Amino acid sequence: MNHSDILGRSIADPVVKSYLADHENLDPVDFHANAEIGFFGGFDSGFGLQVESLDAYDAEFEDIRSRHLPDDEEGIVSRLSFTGPDAIRPVQRAYRSALPFGLTFGDSSDVVAEKLGTRPFREDKSGTLPDYSAARFDHSHAVGELVVIAKYDADLRLMAVYLAPADRNMRNAKCRKASLPRQKIVPGNADKVEALRGRIPTPRWREAMAQGDDLFNEADIAKAEKTLNVFIDAVKAATIERDAPAIRAAVKGAVLAINEINSRSGMIETLERDELGALIDAVVRASGFSLRDDEDITAEWREW
Incomplete structure (x- = not known):
């Protein structure tokens, strides 16, 4: 049974x-119980199929593989x-029935990675409530145009598998990585990169903290400020060396560091996210690194 062949198809597709x-x-007892909200299956069967409206699916993913209903009735797996x-x-x-990719419940995380042919690109603690499940870890793998999420117990034994199409951000990241050798970095733009240091948003954060905003604390502001200065230093050096992969690596390092800061303090809300995104985007573009107007270079790693 080719499970991945179902994704991206209309719910009315004969397949x-x-x-x-x-x-x-x-x-069969509760298989259609939640069909009105786009879910088929039941907890007791160990199976679930989720459907999104045409607009919602198109906004998040790119590959709509079949259409069989009017737009306002269409649902895509x-x-x-x-x-x-x-x-x-x-x-x-x-x-x-058989799990995708030859996986078996109880497989170790190493066996899962071997069967999928790739190590996880993200490892998280499980969001499942402990009182309801023994799941403790979630590992996300990119397999072709799919995301495979493996859920594990405390001993890293496989408990559940989720399949979804790679979203637009992941597809963009894959294309961006492939395009690195073609990027035209301009060594003379190092001064433009340096000029953007003045746009680091931490002075505003300190001002807000001084005015009583308890979202912020000095220790995490200082760590974020150091992270952003290191990021600008790295992009500046990579610009001089015409090193596009190093620019991408600098973005990844900065985003992961801010993820860690935010996981502690929760201080990156909408305004702060916009400030950080605008700064990182501007620094990357200043080097000569080409991005589409709608492209978010931080999305591949960002958790804020």
Whole structure:
């Protein structure tokens, strides 16, 4: 059964209808209970299929593989889930058919990476409530044009698998990485990069803190300020060397550092996110690095 072939197809596509019919046999009792909100399957069957409206799917993803309904009725398959025993709630049955990519519940994280042919690009603590599930870790893998999320217990044994298409940000990141050798970095632009140091937003953050905004604290502001100065230094040096991969690496380093700061303090809200995004974008472009107008170079790693 080719699970990944279902993603991006209309819910009314004959291929999807056949796929759903096969899975309904696993647990027919509540299979259609949440169909009105775009979910097919049930906790007890270990299977779930999620559908998005045409507009919502198109906004997040690019590859709509089939259309079978009028625009206002159309639903596109956006995610599949396959869960093992107790992965969602106690006394839950495991998915009864073969898992994607030859995976097996109980596989170690190393075995999962080997079967998928790639290490995870992100490793997180599980967002599942501890009282309801033994899931403790989520590892995200990029496999071709798919994202495969593996959920693990405390011993890093596989409990659940989720499949989704790569979103626009991931596709853009893949294209951007492939385009690095073609980037035309301009060594003479190092002064333009340096001039943007004055746009580091931490002085405004300190002013807000002085006026009583308890969103901020001096220790994390200082760490963010150091991170941004190191980022500008790195891009400036990479500009002189015409080193596009080093510019991308500098962005990644800055974003990951700010992720860590924000995970502690939560101080990056909408305004701060916009300030940081505008600064990073401006510094990268100042080097001569080419980005599309709608492209967010931080999205590949950003958690704020």
